Amino acid sequence: MASEPVIRLVDITKTYTTGEVQVHALMDVNLTVEPGEMVAIMGPSGSGKSTLMNMLGCLDRPTSGSYRFEGREVAKLGKPELSALRLAAFGFVFQGFQLIARTSALENVALPLVYADVPSGERKRRAKEALARVGLAGREDHTPAQLSGGQQQRVAIARALVNNPRLILADEPTGALDTRTSQEVLGLLQALHKSGITIVIVTHEPDIAAYAERRLVVRDGRILSDEKQTPRDALADLAALPPEKAS
Amino acid sequence: MSAVASILPLAFGALKRNRMRSLLTSLGVIIGVGAIIVTVAAGEGSKAVLQAQLATLGTNLLIVLPGSSTSGGARGGPGTGKPLTHEDLLAILAGASAARYAAPTDRTVVQVVLDDQNWLTTVYGSTPDFFAIREWSLAQGRFFNASEADSGAKVCVLGKTVATQLLGNGDPIGQIVRLKAMPCEVVGVLKSKGQSSQGQDQDDIVVMPWVTFKSRMMSQDRIHVGSILVSAVSPEEISHAQNQVTGILRQQHRLADAQQDDFTVRNLADLVAAQEKVADTQSQMLLYVAAVSLLVGGIGIMNIMLVSVTERTREIGIRLAIGASETKVLLQFLIEAVVLSAMGGLVGIALGLGASLVLARSMGWPFVLTPLWIGIASGISMAIGVIFGFYPARKAARMDPIDALRFE
Numbered sequence: 001m002a003s004e005p006v007i008r009l010v011d012i013t014k015t016y017t018t019g020e021v022q023v024h025a026l027m028d029v030n031l032t033v034e035p036g037e038m039v040a041i042m043g044p045s046g047s048g049k050s051t052l053m054n055m056l057g058c059l060d061r062p063t064s065g066s067y068r069f070e071g072r073e074v075a076k077l078g079k080p081e082l083s084a085l086r087l088a089a090f091g092f093v094f095q096g097f098q099l100i101a102r103t104s105a106l107e108n109v110a111l112p113l114v115y116a117d118v119p120s121g122e123r124k125r126r127a128k129e130a131l132a133r134v135g136l137a138g139r140e141d142h143t144p145a146q147l148s149g150g151q152q153q154r155v156a157i158a159r160a161l162v163n164n165p166r167l168i169l170a171d172e173p174t175g176a177l178d179t180r181t182s183q184e185v186l187g188l189l190q191a192l193h194k195s196g197i198t199i200v201i202v203t204h205e206p207d208i209a210a211y212a213e214r215r216l217v218v219r220d221g222r223i224l225s226d227e228k229q230t231p232r233d234a235l236a237d238l239a240a241l242p243p244e245k246a247s
Numbered sequence: 248m249s250a251v252a253s254i255l256p257l258a259f260g261a262l263k264r265n266r267m268r269s270l271l272t273s274l275g276v277i278i279g280v281g282a283i284i285v286t287v288a289a290g291e292g293s294k295a296v297l298q299a300q301l302a303t304l305g306t307n308l309l310i311v312l313p314g315s316s317t318s319g320g321a322r323g324g325p326g327t328g329k330p331l332t333h334e335d336l337l338a339i340l341a342g343a344s345a346a347r348y349a350a351p352t353d354r355t356v357v358q359v360v361l362d363d364q365n366w367l368t369t370v371y372g373s374t375p376d377f378f379a380i381r382e383w384s385l386a387q388g389r390f391f392n393a394s395e396a397d398s399g400a401k402v403c404v405l406g407k408t409v410a411t412q413l414l415g416n417g418d419p420i421g422q423i424v425r426l427k428a429m430p431c432e433v434v435g436v437l438k439s440k441g442q443s444s445q446g447q448d449q450d451d452i453v454v455m456p457w458v459t460f461k462s463r464m465m466s467q468d469r470i471h472v473g474s475i476l477v478s479a480v481s482p483e484e485i486s487h488a489q490n491q492v493t494g495i496l497r498q499q500h501r502l503a504d505a506q507q508d509d510f511t512v513r514n515l516a517d518l519v520a521a522q523e524k525v526a527d528t529q530s531q532m533l534l535y536v537a538a539v540s541l542l543v544g545g546i547g548i549m550n551i552m553l554v555s556v557t558e559r560t561r562e563i564g565i566r567l568a569i570g571a572s573e574t575k576v577l578l579q580f581l582i583e584a585v586v587l588s589a590m591g592g593l594v595g596i597a598l599g600l601g602a603s604l605v606l607a608r609s610m611g612w613p614f615v616l617t618p619l620w621i622g623i624a625s626g627i628s629m630a631i632g633v634i635f636g637f638y639p640a641r642k643a644a645r646m647d648p649i650d651a652l653r654f655e
Contacts, residue, residue: 059568059649080572087570098565098652102264114253115571159569 004071006167006198007033007056012065012075014051014221025051026062027221033200035166038193038231040212041202048221050171053202057090057169058082070166087116091160091197095172097152099144105131105155106140112163130158134188150181157188168192170201174208180241186211186234251582254575258582261555269587272551275544276591276631277598280624282537284599285606287620290530292603292612294523301519303440303449305381307485308516309346311339311475311492314509329509330471335499339477342495345488347480350376351457353473355464359409359453360425366412370403370426370453372460373476378404380478388420388435391456399458401431406452407439429463431455477512485516541627544591545635552584552639563643564651577644584636585629592628596621 014026025048033039043049054060055067058074061082067075074085086092099108110127118126131140134154144152153173160168170189174182190211193199201212209215213231217224262269313330339349350373357370371377374396383390391402403424410419410433419433440449461467479488489512496510556563566576600616607614 054649057568080574083567083570083572085570086568090570092568094565094568094652098561098568100562100565103260107260111566112569114257115566115569115575117253120253163570 005032005034005068006037006070007031007200008066008068009055010066010068012055012062012067014048014055014060015063024221026055029065029221029223031216031223031226033198035198036193036196037214038190038199038212039201039214039216040209041200041216041218042204042206042209043218043224044204047218049202049204049218051221052218053169053171053200056167056200057092058086087112087163089166091157091163091165091168093153093156093160093168093170093173095175097144097149097156097176099152099155099159101145102143104141104143105136105147105158108144108155109158109162111159116163126162127158130162131155133161134158148181149177150184153177153181153185154188157185157192161192165197167198167200170199172203173201174203174205180238182208183234183238183241187238190231190234251578254579254582257579258586261559261579261583262586265555268551269590272547273544273587273591273594275540275547276588276628277544277595279537279541279544280592280595280628281599281602282540283534283624283627284596284620285602286530286533286537287617288599288603288615289533289606289612290526291615291617292607292610293526295613295615296611297519297522297526300443301516302382303443304515305476305478307347307479307482307488308380308514309477309479309485309489309492310513310515311335311477311496312511312513313474314511329500331473331475331496331510332470332499333472334470335496336472336475338495338499339475339492343477343488343491345479345484345491346477348376348380348476348478350374350380350476351472351474352377352476353457353460353465357426357453357464359413361413361422364413366409368406368409368451368453370455370460370464372455372457372464374457376478377454377476380476383440384438386436386438387418388433390435391454396456396458399456399462401429401455401459401463402434403431403453403455404435404437405433406437406454407450408448409451409453410436426453426455427464431459482516485514489514541631545588545631548584548587548632549635549639551587552580552636553642555583556580556639556643559643560646560651560654563646564648564654567646567648568652573644577640580640580643581633581636584640585632588628588632588635589625592625595628596624599624 009029009031012026012029013024016023016025029052041049041052051060055062058069062075065075066073069085069089074082077085100111106124106127109130110123113123113126128140131137134157136151136154136158139147139151144155147155168189173189174185177185186208189199189201201208203209210229210232211234214226214228216226311331333351336349336351339346343349353372354369356367359366359368375390375393378390386407390404391400395402405419413419413424414422419436422433423430424433425431437450437452443449458469461469477488477492479485492512493508497508500509502509563576604614606612
């Protein structure tokens with residue numbers, strides 16, 4: 001199993017038909033991501049990077065081509081199998097946090113475990129652990145409205161972590177955050193990466209992509225470039241930021 | 248089952264976030280279920296009252312009344328036409344196999360006097376069969392017997408009210424009361440029957456032998472009979488007995504086939520059955536109203552669930568994206584709808600039972616608790632949740648997570 005890449009896309013094509021116009025969101029995309037990699041997918045809006053992200057996260061199925069996740073062909077799986085796979089193997093961090101309103105941080109984090117039929121006691125314990133891991137111990141009972149943007153995104157990361165995923169997909173994880181909290185969130189993702197989880201970040205900001213060790217550029221539904229890079233250290237950059245003004 | 252157990256708190260959580268809305272949504276079901284409970288309880292209660300009244304009249308009872316005369320287009324009441332005779336009674340006793348008892352009945356209102364006490368009451372003249380037909384039983388003493396009836400003995404049986412009015416708590420047996428100056432020995436006191444369906448005191452009565460009554464109370468011949476009470480051998484034989492009595496009397500009165508009856512045979516069981524039917528029809532009408540209310544309640548639940556599904560599109564998107572199966576999302580929304588309607592059902596049952604109790608108290612009905620209908624009402628309310636919750640739940644489950652997450 002260790003030798004299998006986490007992701008292997010072969011000639012993936014996604015075509016949307018709107019009226020009589022066919023839009024090729026992805027064309028002949030080939031991509032392999034090895035276990036433990038941290039990859040940034042970059043591109044302007046409309047480039048197909050969101051479609052690629054949905055494809056990787058098994059939220060969408062390709063029109064043609066092959067997608068092997070950990071060696072298993074998933075491109076032709078039915079909806080229930082895809083749901084089960086997302087539940088078991090993936091963690092999602094969405095742009096705009098996507099937490100359930102008026103629901104405590106603990107319950108938000110525990111949500112995937114509810115659907116995985118984890119017993120209530122263990123659910124609570126694991127959700128608490130995940131919250132502690134993102135530095136939110138003691139905030140279990142806070143609702144999203146009682147948390148700052150950075151804290152909400154950390155709750156979302158805790159939710160992505162709680163089911164021990166092999167792959168975390170983060171869609172513009174810093175899109176709604178200021179520089180300082182962005183650095184914090186990126187630091188968190190880098191720490192998870194160091195613990196061995198494969199991470200894919202989708203962003204349109206080169207500054208964010210700089211924290212990944214591999215950078216893909218997508219344009220017009222094709223992968224334009226794919227290069228390794230030395231990632232910046234988010235925590236070091238955070239320390240170098242001018243101190244926050246007391247408000 | 249474990250899946251339902253883990254999803255149940257999610258459903259309750261969502262309902263708790265919208266307490267007021269949940270309550271208002273349940274209102275239709277609350278009213279509908281409450282109406283069903285009240286309707287059934289009221290129907291059963293009034294039926295029980297009717298049946299109790301029938302029992303005090305005497306079961307299997309037929310009353311034969313003389314016909315009415317018609318003069319110049321104006322019809323007189325019973326007794327204005329050809330009277331019934333003692334011969335008629337004997338013919339019924341001899342010929343009607345479906346009749347167990349038959350008794351002549353005449354009555355008049357008389358002042359009963361005992362020492363310095365007196366009381367105005369209705370005196371009946373009849374035979375010992377009268378007690379059997381009307382299902383009287385004794386509180387004290389005995390009924391008068393056949394030989395006393397035939398010989399015109401001066402004996403009588405008092406109703407409870409009369410005995411109490413004349414003697415208080417004293418022992419009436421052996422006392423000599425005077426009716427129209429006739430001294431008469433009290434041989435028995437009837438057990439109380441209470442009020443009739445018309446609110447009359449059935450215990451305000453004196454019964455004496457028919458012969459005695461005719462000669463001493465009315466100063467009349469012993470040929471004509473005011474009315475004849477007949478008791479059929481069983482409830483099933485009532486209409487058979489009615490036909491036999493009618494046939495015998497037509498023969499007695501020598502009526503040709505084309506002529507109408509010059510007497511009336513009234514079947515009291517029929518009257519009560521008719522009253523019950525009226526009550527049943529009313530109950531049915533109310534049940535239809537309740538059914539419409541439940542339908543409206545169900546539509547209300549569907550409406551709110553659809554609103555809720557739309558409102559929570561992004562939430563549904565999150566749930567689906569992180570790996571909730573369609574089945575579980577469907578189940579969650581279905582449970583929400585069922586909880587809404589089942590809670591409405593429970594509140595409706597509680598309110599319905601309360602209202603039935605108040606109604607029973609104020610109408611003097613027995614409070615009939617019907618576990619069957621409580622079961623049916625809870626079943627119906629759950630079913631409403633499932634039926635009207637399914638479409639919105641399916642709509643939620645079938646959402647595309649990508650579109651749902653983008654929903655503003």
